[in-house]
Amino acid sequence: MPWIEAISADDIDRDDVMRWDYGGRTYAIYRTEDDEFFASDGLCTHEKVHLADGLLMDYEIECPKHNGRFDIRDGSARRAPVCEALRTYPVKVDVGMIYVELPD
Template sequence: MTQWIDAAALNDIEDEDVMRFDHAGRTFAIYRVDDAVYASDGLCTHEQVHLCDGLVMGHTIECPKHNGRFDVRDGRALCAPVCEKLTTYPARVEAGRILIEI
């Protein structure tokens, strides 16, 4: 069963940035790009490094360890060394709060 979880205030994250969100023993990454919000698993599929330490460029998150890149909108792996996509989650803003569906 999925549920919407209150993850953060929209103002907690700058445009073209990423933040870490931990919930129920799992780590997620929340992205803000052009005032839209996105969410994915928080660890790179290549070597389990926290994506919150990575660089957001447009709709791309670059892993801080080996520079692999993912599209934050759908989790697609965009370049080596990553080849497995990220799991993404629906995200929305409601009353100034970021909600993700997990």
């Protein structure tokens, strides 16, 4: 599974989320208040809304359309109307760049 260079860590504010498109798919990359980074599929599993427009609260991302929530650490559904978990991906930061490990 390749590590793909995504975006610069400086592109995301702390406690925020950013959209990243790659290979015809869309992802969300998160930076927590404690400067941890996470990545997941970019669209809510409920109605395919971009999570990058949502609100990151600690380790939960809230969908901007219906206020459903996911845990960004494992993608688990945390609040209705979200029922289906979100796919998450390993992330590492190297020399200021964020790398996301995507499946082949």
